[in-house]
Amino acid sequence: MSQVLSKIFQSMNAAVFVRLDEQDFQLLTLPPIWLSQFCSKDLVTGEQIRLEGLFPFLDCFLQEAEDLWDSKVSSAHRSGPWIDFTPNGEEIPLEAMALRRDDKALLVIQDLGEEYYNEVVRLQGYRNGALSQEELEREIEEQTKQIRIREEEIAMKLLSAASHRDHETAEHVRRIGLYAEVMAEALGWDVAARADIRIAAPMHDIGKIGIPDRILLKPGKLTEEEFEEMKQHSAIGADMLSGTDIPLLEMASEIAMCHHEKWDGTGYPTGLSGKDIPESARITTIVDVYDALVHKRVYKEACTEGSALEVMQQMVGKHFDPELYEVFVTNLEKMREIKENYSDPGLG
Numbered sequence: 001m002s003q004v005l006s007k008i009f010q011s012m013n014a015a016v017f018v019r020l021d022e023q024d025f026q027l028l029t030l031p032p033i034w035l036s037q038f039c040s041k042d043l044v045t046g047e048q049i050r051l052e053g054l055f056p057f058l059d060c061f062l063q064e065a066e067d068l069w070d071s072k073v074s075s076a077h078r079s080g081p082w083i084d085f086t087p088n089g090e091e092i093p094l095e096a097m098a099l100r101r102d103d104k105a106l107l108v109i110q111d112l113g114e115e116y117y118n119e120v121v122r123l124q125g126y127r128n129g130a131l132s133q134e135e136l137e138r139e140i141e142e143q144t145k146q147i148r149i150r151e152e153e154i155a156m157k158l159l160s161a162a163s164h165r166d167h168e169t170a171e172h173v174r175r176i177g178l179y180a181e182v183m184a185e186a187l188g189w190d191v192a193a194r195a196d197i198r199i200a201a202p203m204h205d206i207g208k209i210g211i212p213d214r215i216l217l218k219p220g221k222l223t224e225e226e227f228e229e230m231k232q233h234s235a236i237g238a239d240m241l242s243g244t245d246i247p248l249l250e251m252a253s254e255i256a257m258c259h260h261e262k263w264d265g266t267g268y269p270t271g272l273s274g275k276d277i278p279e280s281a282r283i284t285t286i287v288d289v290y291d292a293l294v295h296k297r298v299y300k301e302a303c304t305e306g307s308a309l310e311v312m313q314q315m316v317g318k319h320f321d322p323e324l325y326e327v328f329v330t331n332l333e334k335m336r337e338i339k340e341n342y343s344d345p346g347l348g
Contacts, residue, residue: 012110019069019105023050034111037086051107057082058096058109065098069105081112093117171342172291173202178338179287180280186327187279192247200252201284204259207237234260234269254278259285262319275321282321286328287335289315294339305336 009016009029017025027035031043038054052059061079068077076099083093093116097108180201184194208216211233215226222230237256241249258272258281265273293308303311309329316325328335 009108013113014108014110017049017051017107017109019107020048022066023052025049025051025107028106032111034086034092035109037088037090038084040087055082055084055094055109057084058094061096061098062107065096065105065107068098069100072100072103074100081116172295175291175338175342176204176284176287177202178342179291179335180283182331182334182338183283183287183324183327186331187324193251196248196251197255197280197283200248200255200280201287203237203241203252204255204281204284204288205233205237206240206252207233207235207256210236210240231260231268234258251280255281255284257281259288261285263321264318266318277321279324282324286312286320286324289319290328290335291339 010032013032013034014029015032015035016028018028019025025048027043027045027047027049030045031047036043039049043049051062058079064077064079068075076097079096081093081095083091085091093112095110095112097110099106099108177198177200181194181198184197189197211230215222215230218226234257238253241253241256244250255278257269258277261267261270261272261277261281263274263277263282265271289312290308293303293311294305296302312320312325316322
């Protein structure tokens with residue numbers, strides 16, 4: 001890259017990479033300070049770097065970027081702004097752009113700096129001054145809806161990484177969220193909390209991404225030692241989703257930690273019992289067992305609904321919260337509709 005272009009990108013506080021393969025990129029410009037902070041080391045122009053895992057949001061955007069690069073069109077595709085945190089906790093607003101030039105797949109990541117925050121303040125001032133209360137409420141409602149859609153898309157993409165390892169289907173994790181939302185509505189949860197559990201409940205097993213393949217993919221019965229290691233997925237998932245004040249992720253973290261706790265206190269990882277187990281996790285436990293029983297998997301045939309309910313009834317008061325199980329049964333028709341509308345392709 002010419003010195004002139006490199007200086008231009010340096011003044012923009014941007015880093016330009018060329019894609020070498022699906023995981024590796026080469027830095028074409030002088031490394032901005034913020035990039036070195038994320039990498040926890042000093043970088044030099046021309047250095048090969050693996051971006052996967054540095055920026056969780058970018059991992060999702062790169063899936064979209066691959067489509068553009070493969071199409072070989074000359075247009076650019078932007079990620080939209082997102083906020084990321086350096087290892088020392090500094091907040092940095094970033095935006096990525098994928099494009100193809102001279103038959104090269106390029107990725108530009110820019111620190112938006114103070115201009116981002118100035119724009120946020122400016123837009124907020126405009127909204128406060130120009131919009132009526134009714135218009136503002138409509139806009140907030142629409143923006144909230146779009147944020148929810150994006151959150152769900154990001155969650156599903158993150159979950160796809162874990163599901164590729166343990167063969168869970170995309171429809172399975174989507175059903176878990178929809179079942180849980182039905183139960184939350186029946187229990188009188190507010191709209192925001194119901195939307196949270198629809199997205200959070202499917203993340204209950206995300207910690208399995210940290211379990212070794214020799215255990216996660218073992219075809220036979222686990223040894224006692226292997227099962228103890230498998231049980232760590234609850235704490236791993238909770239840790240992955242913790243450390244935030246975002247209600248959605250707080251709920252996802254408590255579900256990941258507690259979805260294997262049992263009403264009678266014989267579950268894991270901490271042996272919680274009764275209503276000491278978060279309600280979100282008690283809901284997820286019931287709907288996860290239901291879905292696992294009534295669907296075919298590579299290792300088992302599907303149970304009939306009647307057989308599944310017989311099995312689940314034996315778990316009431318031991319594994320399940322009795323009151324929540326009654327809510328589940330009362331709403332069984334809605335559960336059945338979700339099961340039919342989101343069936344697993346190729347598994348019946």
